[in-house]
Amino acid sequence: MDFIAIDFETANSSRSSACALGLVEVKDGVITAEHSWLIDPKQRFDGMNISIHGITPSMVIGQPTFHELWPTVEPLLHGRIIVAHNAAFDMSVLRYCLDGMSLNYPSFQYLCTYLLGKKMLPHLPSHKLNVVSEHFGIELKHHDALDDARAAASVLLRLMEQESHRDPLLLSSSQGYTSGTIFAGGYTPFSARKSKPAKKPVNNQRTNNLYI
Template sequence: MDFTAIDFETANSSRSSACALGIVEVKAGKIWAEHHWLIDPQAHFDGMNIAVHGITPSMVRGKPTFSELWHSIEPLLKGQIVVAHNASFDMSVLRYCLDGASLSYPDFQYLCTYLLGKKMLQNLSSHKLNVISDHFGIKLKHHDALDDARASAAILLKLMELEEHSDPLQLSSIHGYNSGKMYVGGYSPFTRTVKKSRKKPAPRSSRLSI
């Protein structure tokens, strides 16, 4: 039961403006290590984003850029099962930051606890990170990158515990999802499995063979 949870915060609406990153490593079903960075996005901050996460331009002044941090981040993701809540957002931030720095994508598979929670916890009126965290009694300082990553990790562990699974990839497969993948040169999203429709047999010809 090993995986890595991540969460990004951004300075503005651009996915390339990462200003914080939290990473939580889970080994044998337990939190093993935590990492948190403030990042200089080299971009302007929108007031709306500041209101959400509380990170200001002065807080990232003098902090490393994403490119400068990548040598520390890449080993934590490469070859791992990576999980995020609303993974489509975090994976796009990662891709945009890598593209902006002309860096190669690492190889890993990823899951989304938002979509898994939506499928497995249909009794909840919402499946936002704070709502599912509250449902499971998980403490959360919402929109703090490390706390959000920690909550995503805890949610996946709770979902696996519900059905006594020890493999997150098996859990997502059973609930009809293909793991997302990032690899050198591209990516594929975390998506529902497409069921192949059975082809109807061709009608028999009424003609006699000659």
Template structure:
């Protein structure tokens, strides 16, 4: 039961504007590492985004850019099982940041606790991270990258325990999901398989700033 949970916050609506990342590593079902990094996106901050995550331009002044931080982050991604709540967002932030920095994509499988909870907890009125966390008695400070990553890890552990599976891969396959993948040159989405062929997306340099 080993995996890494990830959460990004962005400075504005551009997916390449990551201003913080939280990472939590789980080994044998226990949290063994957690850390948050502030990132200088070298972009403007939208007041709406600031109101959500409370990160300001002053706070990231002097912090590393994504390109500078990537050598530190890469070991947490390469060949790991990556998990995020609403992974389509966090994985797109990762791709856009890598594209903007002209960095190669790492190779890993990834999973989405939002989609998994929609299938497993279908009776719930909402599957947002705070709602699912509250369902399991998990308290946290929403829209803080580290707190969100930790809550995601705890939600997945609860889902695994509830469904009696030993890994994210087992859980995803049991509920008909295609495991997401990132690899050099492209990615496949974490999605309901339902007999569909695997859709691959080729690498496209990011032109958004």
């Protein structure tokens, strides 16, 4: 039950505009450490984004840029199992930030609690983090990066408990998903395994002198 949960917030619609990062470490099924950073994206802040997460330009003055923060964050991610709610977004923010600053990708596997929740909690009306958190009784200040990361970690632990799994990767596989990966030079998405199409049976019976 060891993994890292993360959540990014962005200043605008660009995935390279990370302005906050929350990171939660889980060991043996228990949250053992939490980290939270404001990031100066060196980009404009859109009003819509500010209305969502409440982070303003004045709040990131003097905060590290992603490039400056990366040496602190990279060792926490490399070689670990990473978890995010709607991981497609958070992993793309990470990649765009790294690409924009010509930084090397770390290597890790990652899971998406949003997609796992859709599969494992089909009765819920929505699988947004606030809805899934409410279902499990998890307290959440939505769109606070640390709170979102903490909630994603708690959601995964509850889903593992629901299926009596102690390994996040085994839980993912049992639900028909292949873990995503990020590695030097590329990435693969967290995705449902494609089932092989069934082979059509061969029928050699002769009818009216024709094979059908």
